[in-house]
Each structure stands twice: as C-alpha cells, then as structure tokens.
Amino acid sequence: QALTYALMLAFFRNEMGFGGNNGLTDFKDLLGFDLQADATRIGLFLASALALALGYWACRWIVTSKLGRVAVAVRDAESRVRFIGYRVDRVKLAIWTxxxxxxxxxxxLYxxxxxxxxxxxxSPLNSIELVVWVAIGGRATLYGAVIGAxxxxxxxxxxxxAFPEAWLFVLGxxxxxxxxxxxAGIAGLLTMLRRRRSESETMQEAGA
Known part of the structure; x- marks a missing residue:
C-alpha cells in the first residue's frame, strides 16, 4: 500500500508526463474503432465478459493444480511448506505475477x-474495495468475488x-x-441454504 501511494503521488506530478491531476483523457478511438459508437461499446462489454470468464477458468485451473494446492499450504502454514523443501518465494511470485x-x-478494458x-x-481505497468485494461475496471462493464486485x-x-458523502461509511x-x-459472505449463505434444503428434502424422503 505504501508503494502504491508513493506511485500515486509521483504520477500526480506534471513532469511525469501523464497529465498530472487530470491524467490521460480524451480517448476517442481504439484500433480505429470509435469509442462512442454503440457497436464499439457493446464489443468492449462482450470482451469484458469474455475476459471475466477466461480469468475465472484460469483461476479455477490454478486452484485445482499442484501450484494452487501449494499456494493454499503456503497461506495456511508457510514455515512448514518451506521446511519440506518448497521454494515459497517462487510460489508467491507466480501467484502475484x-x-x-x-x-x-x-x-x-476499463x-x-x-x-x-x-x-x-x-489510491489505496481501490485496494481496500477489492478486499470488501471478496468479504461480501465470500472468502475462499472464486464466484464469491464476482458476486461481491x-x-x-x-x-x-x-x-x-444519492448520498455521495456517505458512500465510504456505507462501504465500511x-x-x-x-x-x-x-x-463466509453471500457465497457461504447460499451454500448454507442449499445444505438446509438438501437436508429438508432428505428428511421428507425418509418420512415418506
């Protein structure tokens, strides 16, 4: 967070060549396509949806792979993983990259x-929002982060x-x-409801 904040202050300086406070604006076209055209907007929306689907699939593949299992082990007991011979720094670097x-x-796409x-x-607030997305959607799940976002x-x-001054308080x-x-977030709530429904159906079948 400190490094991110330092970068923000650096890019606010006009001599960096990135527009200072205003940033980079007035984007009119992308690869020759007019950004104001409805067809371009729809294309970008579909590209975002495709990127989300591919990103979800890639994350799911990593989670179920050996790298994902080692990463979970690093999260839960880093010292033990290091002692059995894994290069913890390489696992962290791979996930971070x-x-x-x-x-x-x-x-x-944004x-x-x-x-x-x-x-x-x-701004560090954007990083904090990511944590809130995951917390609300559901920790330890992939689709929970999407729901939360x-x-x-x-x-x-x-x-x-409606209440611009109160948004940060609402978020907190x-x-x-x-x-x-x-x-467990919304994903945990959905899982609990499904479990209760399954138990109720099992009891009804047993009673019948």
Missing part, C-alpha cells in the same frame, strides 16, 4: 470504456449519486456487518 496479469487485462485514467486510480459496484453507483459498514454476521 498471475494476479498482476489479471489486473492489467482489467485495466486495459480505460476505453470510461474514457479517462488518472493517478487517483492508485457486482453488488458493491452497483451500490457504489446508487449511493454516490458493509464490511463490518459481513465480517461479524456473515463471515
């Missing part, structure tokens, strides 16, 4: 759709329009409420 690739693809990019995107950004759109309140009352 892959996550950076995902972030880069997301940024490349900028043409909003038409502006400025150093404010380096959609819900939080929808809430952000609504609240920043959501994080606290979910952490205290719904630690």
């Amino acid at each position: 892959f996550s950076a690739v995902l972030a880069g693809v997301a940024g490349a 900028v043409p759709q909003v038409g502006i990019i400025n150093p404010g995107e380096f 959609v819900l939080v950004n929808y809430g952000k759109t609504v609240f920043t329009g 309140g959501l994080f606290v409420l979910v952490t205290v009352f719904l630690p």
